[in-house]
Amino acid sequence: xxxxxxxxxxxxxxALVAITPFVLQLAGxxxxxxxxxxxxxxxxxxxxxxxxxxxFGAARSAASFESGNPMRSAWLILAVGLxxxxxxxxxxxxxxxxxxxxxxFPSVADLFFVxxxxxxxxxxxxxxxxxxxxxxxxxSPRERALTGGATAVLAALVAYPTLRPIVxxxxxxxxxxxxxxxxxxxxxxxxxxxxxxxxxxxxxxxxVWKVWAGLLVGFLLSCAADVLFAYFTSxxxxxxxxxxxxxxxxxxxxxxxxALGQYQLxx
Amino acid sequence: MGLAKTKDALDTIVGMLSPYLGETxxxxxxxxxxxxxxxxxxGTEITTDQIDALLRRFGQGLNIFIGREKSAAVVGEIHAAMxxxxx
Numbered sequence: 361x362x363x364x365x366x367x368x369x370x371x372x373x374x375a376l377v378a379i380t381p382f383v384l385q386l387a388g389x390x391x392x393x394x395x396x397x398x399x400x401x402x403x404x405x406x407x408x409x410x411x412x413x414x415x416f417g418a419a420r421s422a423a424s425f426e427s428g429n430p431m432r433s434a435w436l437i438l439a440v441g442l443x444x445x446x447x448x449x450x451x452x453x454x455x456x457x458x459x460x461x462x463x464x465f466p467s468v469a470d471l472f473f474v475x476x477x478x479x480x481x482x483x484x485x486x487x488x489x490x491x492x493x494x495x496x497x498x499x500s501p502r503e504r505a506l507t508g509g510a511t512a513v514l515a516a517l518v519a520y521p522t523l524r525p526i527v528x529x530x531x532x533x534x535x536x537x538x539x540x541x542x543x544x545x546x547x548x549x550x551x552x553x554x555x556x557x558x559x560x561x562x563x564x565x566x567x568v569w570k571v572w573a574g575l576l577v578g579f580l581l582s583c584a585a586d587v588l589f590a591y592f593t594s595x596x597x598x599x600x601x602x603x604x605x606x607x608x609x610x611x612x613x614x615x616x617x618x619a620l621g622q623y624q625l626x627x
Numbered sequence: 628m629g630l631a632k633t634k635d636a637l638d639t640i641v642g643m644l645s646p647y648l649g650e651t652x653x654x655x656x657x658x659x660x661x662x663x664x665x666x667x668x669x670g671t672e673i674t675t676d677q678i679d680a681l682l683r684r685f686g687q688g689l690n691i692f693i694g695r696e697k698s699a700a701v702v703g704e705i706h707a708a709m710x711x712x713x714x
Contacts, residue, residue, distance in 0.1 A: 426695045494688035497659045566649030568692045626694045
């Protein structure tokens with residue numbers, strides 16, 4: 361088995377183990393107090409670990425690209441954004457797993473999560489530009505503009521019905537702002553993600569494809585998880601929150617796999 | 628050292644780049660680079676200069692995907708494989 365396949369298998373097994381307590385809860389097998397503890401620790405720590413691995417993989421990739429290579433700055437910006445996500449998740453771990461408190465919302469974690477989005481957006485846009493400069497047949501700038509435009513329109517169509525109940529629900533101003541900001545930022549992130557997905561699919565079968573498939577699936581799942589979390593919270597369907605946890609864990613595992621994949625490819 | 632058939636040379640390049648770029652992209656890039664360099668693929672033999680120009684183009688773009696060091700190593704392996712094929 362190649363190193364790449366071993367990495368794929370390790371991430372798949374780790375992600376499946378981490379989501380099991382949440383899937384069992386969704387299936388009605390909550391496991392009582394033990395299940396609750398398990399979800400608290402496995403959920404929090406797996407998310408944090410995957411995000412740290414993602415930030416590490418992105419940072420090592422940035423360091424491994426030679427200076428002057430446009431992908432170096434793309435990965436550096438992505439690394440800072442992913443490190444921000446990891447710091448935000450770290451704050452949640454402290455609240456929930458160390459202090460045994462319900463994590464407040466808004467909290468200090470949001471100070472890390474929110475500024476990470478513009479960085480991730482900038483990193484992905486930089487990567488699109490760099491791939492465009494490669495001289496390889498990745499499609500025309502016009503095709504990329506059309507894909508981005510179509511995605512933005514679709515995102516707006518999804519955002520309107522999703523955000524309406526969130527805005528209508530009574531909530532303090534900052535909470536309302538964040539409940540709207542997360543899905544909006546996620547949907548904004550989808551624009552470069554879909555453009556990159558369209559580029560990356562041309563590399564299917566190769567290691568480059570695995571890198572972007574991991575990152576892009578990660579961002580797509582993270583977007584779905586944020587939108588669902590905001591929707592469940594505002595509509596009183598908290599019993600479905602474990603679904604958000606499952607999506608977040610799978611998302612962060614995919615981000616880590618993608619970023620480490622790029623690092624492995626450079627070594 | 629004789630000249631290689633252009634199609635065979637491209638098959639060698641595609642075969643060695645496919646693990647990184649996937650076969651579809653490797654082949655599409657090979658054909659696109661040949662077109663830009665004015666290299667006719669079917670029924671011709673490729674010269675050493677043409678191979679060098681082709682691999683230089685491949686290498687420049689490959690830097691973006693796998694970094695300069697790995698790109699140089701892969702291009703070196705392709706050069707070696709071509710030399711073995713025609714010797």
